[in-house]
Amino acid sequence: MPINVRKSRRESTKFSGFCLITLRHHLNEKPCGVKTAVYPGSFDPFTNGHLDIVERALRIVDSLTIAVLKNTTKKGLFSPEERVDIIREVLHNYPQVKVETFEGLLVDFCRVHNTRIVIRGLRAVSDFDYEHAIFLMNRKLLPDLETMFLMSGSENSFISSTIVKEVAHFGGNIADQVPAIVLERMQKVRSRNAGH
Numbered sequence: 001m002p003i004n005v006r007k008s009r010r011e012s013t014k015f016s017g018f019c020l021i022t023l024r025h026h027l028n029e030k031p032c033g034v035k036t037a038v039y040p041g042s043f044d045p046f047t048n049g050h051l052d053i054v055e056r057a058l059r060i061v062d063s064l065t066i067a068v069l070k071n072t073t074k075k076g077l078f079s080p081e082e083r084v085d086i087i088r089e090v091l092h093n094y095p096q097v098k099v100e101t102f103e104g105l106l107v108d109f110c111r112v113h114n115t116r117i118v119i120r121g122l123r124a125v126s127d128f129d130y131e132h133a134i135f136l137m138n139r140k141l142l143p144d145l146e147t148m149f150l151m152s153g154s155e156n157s158f159i160s161s162t163i164v165k166e167v168a169h170f171g172g173n174i175a176d177q178v179p180a181i182v183l184e185r186m187q188k189v190r191s192r193n194a195g196h
């Protein structure tokens with residue numbers, strides 16, 4: 001039936017209620033109405049750019065699981081377990097955020113956690129091709145999965161974990177790009193490596 005804007009108030013409420021139910025069903029919302037999402041990534045290390053995305057995501061969803069990839073082929077600055085510890089410490093004021101590691105396919109992690117919303121940050125157009133490829137593959141694997149791309153604030157749009165690691169490695173100041181806890185842990189790693 002076409003939408004008739006002149007319908008009675010009762011009928012239009014019925015219609016918008018139907019839309020809401022359909023949307024909730026589509027996003028596989030929990031029965032109690034809680035929207036949950038997964039924010040996956042390497043987070044080696046967790047930067048102010050990531051924090052920015054977490055805070056933006058929490059304006060939209062009720063709870064968030066940060067999923068730290070256990071990449072067995074790549075040795076990072078921090079182990080996946082260390083990253084989880086660090087992120088938990090950074091986000092200790094956000095009880096609605098859980099932090100876990102994951103291996104294998106992201107879609108399987110989403111299935112197990114019964115969520116169909118993935119959050120990814122976009123800093124600039126240059127991120128788009130990579131993100132689009134991941135998005136298309138994930139949709140192919142799990143058609144009712146939705147990926148929400150959030151833009152970081154301009155002050156964070158140049159921050160990347162790779163650049164932060166490189167600058168820190170050569171003794172540059174990254175205090176404005178990572179949370180204080182991350183900075184402290186990176187300094188510890190640096191002095192530990194310098195001692196060898």
Ligand code: PNS
Nearest residue numbers: 040041042043069104105106107134137
């Ligand atoms: O922070 P990153 O490294 O850009 O995050 C990439 C990540 C972890 C989101 C992506 O590599 C991923 O989801 N890997 C899990 C394996 C998977 O599901 N691959 C299919 C989609 S590419």
